[in-house]
Amino acid sequence: MVAKYLQHENPPPEILVFVDLPDGELDETGKGILSEASRLANTLGCSWAALCFDAATDQAIEGFSPYGTARVTLIEAPDGICDSLEAQGNLIALAASKLEARLLLLPHNDLGGALAPILASAWKSALFTEAIAYSGDNDTLKLTRSILGAQVAESKIWNSRNPLVLTINPRVLSAVVMPSMRHTKVQIERWQPSVPTAAGLTRIIQRIPPDPQTVDVSEAEVIISAGLGCNEKTFAQVEELTRLLNASLGVTRPVYDLGFAGFERMVGQTGKTVAPRLYLALGISGSMHHLGGIKDSRQIVSVNIDPKVPIFPNSDEGFVADLRDVLPLLIERVKAATGGAA
Numbered sequence: 096m097v098a099k100y101l102q103h104e105n106p107p108p109e110i111l112v113f114v115d116l117p118d119g120e121l122d123e124t125g126k127g128i129l130s131e132a133s134r135l136a137n138t139l140g141c142s143w144a145a146l147c148f149d150a151a152t153d154q155a156i157e158g159f160s161p162y163g164t165a166r167v168t169l170i171e172a173p174d175g176i177c178d179s180l181e182a183q184g185n186l187i188a189l190a191a192s193k194l195e196a197r198l199l200l201l202p203h204n205d206l207g208g209a210l211a212p213i214l215a216s217a218w219k220s221a222l223f224t225e226a227i228a229y230s231g232d233n234d235t236l237k238l239t240r241s242i243l244g245a246q247v248a249e250s251k252i253w254n255s256r257n258p259l260v261l262t263i264n265p266r267v268l269s270a271v272v273m274p275s276m277r278h279t280k281v282q283i284e285r286w287q288p289s290v291p292t293a294a295g296l297t298r299i300i301q302r303i304p305p306d307p308q309t310v311d312v313s314e315a316e317v318i319i320s321a322g323l324g325c326n327e328k329t330f331a332q333v334e335e336l337t338r339l340l341n342a343s344l345g346v347t348r349p350v351y352d353l354g355f356a357g358f359e360r361m362v363g364q365t366g367k368t369v370a371p372r373l374y375l376a377l378g379i380s381g382s383m384h385h386l387g388g389i390k391d392s393r394q395i396v397s398v399n400i401d402p403k404v405p406i407f408p409n410s411d412e413g414f415v416a417d418l419r420d421v422l423p424l425l426i427e428r429v430k431a432a433t434g435g436a437a
């Protein structure tokens with residue numbers, strides 16, 4: 096069955112946002128990209144709709160409403176097709192063409208980053224990846240991203256004449272529902288493509304959730320960071336805490352210099368720029384070089400023995416305390432709460 100608005104009974108949406116639903120559910124990334132689609136449509140003064148592969152649960156679809164999603168097209172793909180990135184990309188591009196969308200929006204996570212060039216090639220569109228900001232109106236859109244290790248911001252203008260595939264850096268995605276977003280009743284339309292969808296060369300074999308101990312710290316959800324206020328003993332306790340709380344380890348530059356952790360764990364201007372839900376700064380003074388890398392964190396909680404350090408005014412919550420006292424107690428509490436399991 097072809098969805099109604101694929102036959103133009105409804106006006107075509109100008110922005111089409113692709114929402115991946117792992118196990119049929121709407122996750123934080125999905126909510127974040129819906130929120131972004133709503134904001135972008137507001138900026139451009141245009142209509143938008145969502146596109147997903149089928150197998151969406153009722154609860155997932157309900158989750159689209161708070162963002163003002165009026166329409167969702169569910170692609171009823173042939174069995175096994177969603178294992179192939181090329182086939183997924185071709186189907187999404189085909190849907191975008193049929194819907195006469197102007198802009199295809201995705202999060203730049205593993206899937207979105209892999210799909211974006213396939214989509215741009217299949218849809219013959221312009222491509223802008225990992226945007227962190229945008230501004231504009233109905234005719235032009237100025238898109239900005241960070242390049243050269245986040246040292247330089249690069250901007251390009253989209254003139255809206257050619258279609259555009261746009262991916263958003265997941266760090267700037269926020270699932271927040273803005274007051275401007277109207278709660279909507281979602282109109283679901285199903286589309287069963289009848290085109291041959293030959294499997295491609297790249298296949299998704301398994302989805303493995305990231306291990307917080309090894310995930311790139313710039314993608315970590317919860318980071319516990321150790322500064323020079325940690326000695327060998329308290330640093331080992333910080334490591335234990337990360338394991339117990341399923342968090343990722345971060346360090347300041349002096350801690351990296353001391354050889355406590357690898358360069359890939361260093362956070363800051365010369366290290367990684369991070370944007371976790373929670374950044375726990377332990378024994379960190381809050382130099383501008385470190386703060387520059389953590390300013391996008393959703394919540395910063397710090398512990399320092401000195402009440403005058405700059406990390407405190409840059410934190411959501413700060414505790415003046417000695418890590419040598421705090422860490423053993425914290426570990427004990429966490430173990431009691433979790434039975435020692437992570």
Ligand SMILES: Cc1cc2nc3c(=O)[nH]c(=O)nc-3n(C[C@H](O)[C@H](O)[C@H](O)COP(=O)(O)OP(=O)(O)OC[C@H]3O[C@@H](n4cnc5c(N)ncnc54)[C@H](O)[C@@H]3O)c2cc1C
Nearest residue numbers: 322323324347348363364365366378379380384399400418
């Ligand atoms: C070009 C350049 C680039 C740089 N890039 C980076 C970068 O990417 N990342 C980075 O982190 N740094 C970077 N730095 C270094 C940066 O300037 C700071 O020196 C560094 O961030 C300080 O790290 P820190 O907070 O761990 O150490 P400190 O500034 O020494 O702070 C240690 C803190 O621990 C507290 N403390 C001590 N004992 C305890 C205790 N028992 N309990 C609780 N608190 C305690 C102290 O009060 C102090 O505030 C860069 C420097 C330069 C020049």
